[in-house]
Every structure is written in structure tokens, then in C-alpha cells.
Amino acid sequence: MKVKPDDVWAWHKMSVMLLRLNNYKDAELCNRQALSIIDFDAARGVQEELKRLTGGAITHFLKK
Numbered sequence: 617m618k619v620k621p622d623d624v625w626a627w628h629k630m631s632v633m634l635l636r637l638n639n640y641k642d643a644e645l646c647n648r649q650a651l652s653i654i655d656f657d658a659a660r661g662v663q664e665e666l667k668r669l670t671g672g673a674i675t676h677f678l679k680k
Contacts, residue, residue, distance in 0.1 A: 621649075624650050624653040624654050624656075625650075627646050627647070627649040627650035627653070628647070628656075628658060628659055628662070630643075630646040631644075631647035631650060631662050635662060635665060635666065635669075640666055640669060640674045643662070643666060644666050644674045647659055647662045647663055647666065651663070
């Protein structure tokens, strides 16, 4: 799927879809892309849900 690099809502919607599919790693990557464009509550909610579901493992794994 092609997404415009600056389309915050496309990145956010993909992160939500991937979260629902239990694809936590890709959900986190898409969510980070959305948050890099603009910080907003819905994306922060996805971030918190990912932390809850993975015990923080996903965000720890993806840190550079």
C-alpha cells in the first residue's frame, strides 16, 4: 500500500488496523510515523495500547 509520507491520518489508520490484526511491530512503526508528523491524542492512545499489550516490549525493541 502506498501512503504519502506526510499523510498523518493514513499512518494513524494503518497503525489502528495493524493493531487490531495483532501486528504490533508494524503498528508501532506506522504509529511512530504518524507521531513524527504531529503529536495527537489518538496516536498517543495507540502507543499506550501497544505498550499495554506488549508489556512495553515492542517500544523497547524498536528503540534505536
